[in-house]
Amino acid sequence: xxxxxxxxxxxxxxxxxxxxxxxxxxxxxxxxxxxxxxxxxxxxxxxxxxxxxxxxxxxxxxxxxxxxxxxxxxxxxxxxxxxxxxxxxxxxxxxxxxxxxxxxxxxxxxxxxxxxxxxxxxxxxxxxxxxxxxxxxxxxxxxxxxxxxxxxxxxxxxxxxxxxxxxxxxxxxxxxxxxxxxxxxxxxxxxxxxxxxxxxxxxxxxxxxxxxxxxxxxxxxxxxxxxxxxxxxxxxxxxxxxxxxxxxxxxxxxxxxxxxxxxxxxxxxxxxxxxxxxxxxxxxxxxxxxxxxxxxxxxxxxxxxxxxxxxxxxxxxxxxxxxxxxxxxxxxxxxxxxxxxxxxxxxxxxxxxxxxxxxxxxxxxxxxxxxxxxxxxxxxxxxxxxxxxxxxxxxxxxxxxxxxxxxxxxxxxxxxxxxxxxxxxxxxxxxxxxxxxxxxxxxxxxxxxxxxxx
Amino acid sequence: xxxxxxxxxxxxxxxxxxxxxxxxxxxxxxxxxxxxxxxxxxxxxxxxxxxxxxxxxxxxxxxxxxxxxxxxxxxxxxxxxxxxxxxxxxxxxxxxxxxxxxxxxxxxxxxxxxxxxxxxxxxxxxxxxxxxxxxxxxxxxxxxxxxxxxxxxxx
Numbered sequence: 329x330x331x332x333x334x335x336x337x338x339x340x341x342x343x344x345x346x347x348x349x350x351x352x353x354x355x356x357x358x359x360x361x362x363x364x365x366x367x368x369x370x371x372x373x374x375x376x377x378x379x380x381x382x383x384x385x386x387x388x389x390x391x392x393x394x395x396x397x398x399x400x401x402x403x404x405x406x407x408x409x410x411x412x413x414x415x416x417x418x419x420x421x422x423x424x425x426x427x428x429x430x431x432x433x434x435x436x437x438x439x440x441x442x443x444x445x446x447x448x449x450x451x452x453x454x455x456x457x458x459x460x461x462x463x464x465x466x467x468x469x470x471x472x473x474x475x476x477x478x479x480x481x482x483x484x485x486x487x488x489x490x491x492x493x494x495x496x497x498x499x500x501x502x503x504x505x506x507x508x509x510x511x512x513x514x515x516x517x518x519x520x521x522x523x524x525x526x527x528x529x530x531x532x533x534x535x536x537x538x539x540x541x542x543x544x545x546x547x548x549x550x551x552x553x554x555x556x557x558x559x560x561x562x563x564x565x566x567x568x569x570x571x572x573x574x575x576x577x578x579x580x581x582x583x584x585x586x587x588x589x590x591x592x593x594x595x596x597x598x599x600x601x602x603x604x605x606x607x608x609x610x611x612x613x614x615x616x617x618x619x620x621x622x623x624x625x626x627x628x629x630x631x632x633x634x635x636x637x638x639x640x641x642x643x644x645x646x647x648x649x650x651x652x653x654x655x656x657x658x659x660x661x662x663x664x665x666x667x668x669x670x671x672x673x674x675x676x677x678x679x680x681x682x683x684x685x686x687x688x689x690x691x692x693x694x695x696x697x698x699x700x701x702x703x704x705x706x707x708x709x710x711x712x713x714x715x716x717x718x719x720x721x722x723x724x725x726x727x728x729x730x731x732x733x734x735x736x737x738x739x740x741x742x743x744x745x746x747x748x749x750x751x752x753x754x755x756x757x758x759x760x761x762x763x764x765x766x767x768x769x770x771x772x773x774x775x776x777x778x779x780x781x782x
Numbered sequence: 783x784x785x786x787x788x789x790x791x792x793x794x795x796x797x798x799x800x801x802x803x804x805x806x807x808x809x810x811x812x813x814x815x816x817x818x819x820x821x822x823x824x825x826x827x828x829x830x831x832x833x834x835x836x837x838x839x840x841x842x843x844x845x846x847x848x849x850x851x852x853x854x855x856x857x858x859x860x861x862x863x864x865x866x867x868x869x870x871x872x873x874x875x876x877x878x879x880x881x882x883x884x885x886x887x888x889x890x891x892x893x894x895x896x897x898x899x900x901x902x903x904x905x906x907x908x909x910x911x912x913x914x915x916x917x918x919x920x921x922x923x924x925x926x927x928x929x930x931x932x933x934x935x936x937x
Contacts, residue, residue, distance in 0.1 A: 338876075339914035340914075342876075342880070342883075345883075346880075346883050349891060350898045350899050352895075353899035353900075360932035360933065361906070361910075362902055362910060363932060364920070365911050365916045366917060367924075369916075373932075
């Protein structure tokens with residue numbers, strides 16, 4: 329399309345903030361291209377406070393307060409680069425891998441932290457929170473922030489973990505000045521590829537150094553050596569570091585201007601520090617939960633919550649495989665078939681049965697009891713006189729991967745033991761149950777409309 | 783009721799447009815001058831001629847109506863309507879930008895600026911110069927140097 333040449337309304341005549349508004353919709357490579365057109369644009373495109381701020385604002389202005397990052401002094405070009413990386417953190421992750429099995433860790437007897445974690449935007453940081461079922465017998469969910477990722481004015485990552493998860497309110501008032509006053513532990517957050525995260529304690533002073541705090545390593549060798557370090561460190565005393573030490577570490581970390589030596593010598597130093605037994609926090613690995621929500625073609629996909637067999641609220645993850653099957657596991661259980669851990673349910677072919685349903689199916693559904701949260705007001709055990717939600721689709725499922733051999737006598741009982749149904753409801757939620765009992769476990773979205781707490 | 787009050791807008795070339803106040807205050811500029819009581823009636827809108835003012839009013843009307851409807855389905859329809867709205871020649875588009883900027887209508891400004899940004903994408907610097915009548919004041923060596931420096935800054 330050949331546009332008309334109209335000299336009076338060309339781009340250069342726009343006021344600068346309009347030009348910036350236009351440029352804010354472009355990606356950095358496109359802007360680089362554009363700045364080659366004329367000298368006056370080179371200056372504009374290089375201007376950090378104007379252009380890069382506009383870019384940050386366009387992409388993340390609605391999610392976080394751009395001007396607050398790095399105490400308001402950060403270079404926006406660096407902020408753009410960091411936020412482009414950190415953006416992929418937002419969402420749900422699950423903890424993976426075994427915790428360190430050293431004697432001291434076992435002795436500490438603390439229950440393992442909840443496997444489900446969610447990352448959100450804060451006003452001037454990204455926060456990681458553990459998500460656990462509330463123990464009050466309702467569908468409620470508890471969100472405990474434990475990890476804060478922010479930037480120093482110089483653009484260096486400043487990441488802290490609050491091991492006790494008590495800093496909920498603190499997180500809201502978080503600023504780089506106040507960290508010296510608490511028991512926060514500085515950590516490094518490293519990506520291994522895009523969906524694997526390692527959060528490990530930064531042992532400080534002369535320790536690991538990276539330009540952005542992100543060490544992108546795709547080699548498995550690196551991964552192994554990290555795990556080695558994790559279990560190699562001795563867990564000695566767990567006293568908290570004095571404030572002075574903490575703020576020195578922070579000062580060094582934030583003001584670092586050059587990498588501290590080769591990676592081999594860094595790792596050596598790190599091991600030495602660990603042997604001194606100052607480690608206060610075990611490294612944690614996280615894997616991103618990529619498909620968290622149902623889609624029209626995958627209506628059961630994603631993260632759900634439901635009252636399980638023990639009348640406790642649990643979290644479930646339903647995943648679809650490439651050949652049309654689905655599997656459901658409790659979050660935190662290993663995800664592969666060969667782990668020896670039975671799925672909650674699975675099917676090799678996720679084809680729903682459409683209405684009208686047979687008499688037999690309807691009786692099967694109607695005769696069941698829906699497991700419900702134990703309400704304080706309604707002190708009936710899990711039996712509420714609820715109107716059954718209209719069932720829109722039914723799916724055959726199984727609760728065990730054991731092969732079913734139909735010819736063998738006596739297998740009928742086993743078949744029926746593991747066989748079950750999913751009843752999908754009109755509102756998109758669903759319930760599941762097995763022929764061996766008379767219950768229906770109704771699942772709800774863990775974050776309907778993107779909102780976790782409701 | 784305040785919402786059904788009408789105001790009259792006067793374009794730079796002397797044409798009057800009567801609109802609901804709720805539509806007119808999509809423009810922060812007009813909203814402020816009404817609230818300050820400094821707007822006469824009709825409200826003069828300098829720099830914006832009747833052709834452009836008519837289009838701006840059309841945009842504001844549509845968006846005010848859609849906000850009332852509150853139906854999610856309308857969101858997609860609105861996006862499609864917006865896409866059609868900006869299918870105009872470049873001169874009109876640029877005039878719309880200037881009007882949206884002067885009248886301070888953020889959503890219209892974003893929409894029109896995004897359209898121009900889309901025109902910039904994928905073009906070589908020379909094509910961009912042609913489309914936007916930008917005078918090239920680089921020597922080939924200078925241009926090459928800028929390109930190299932940019933690679934570092936914008937990688």
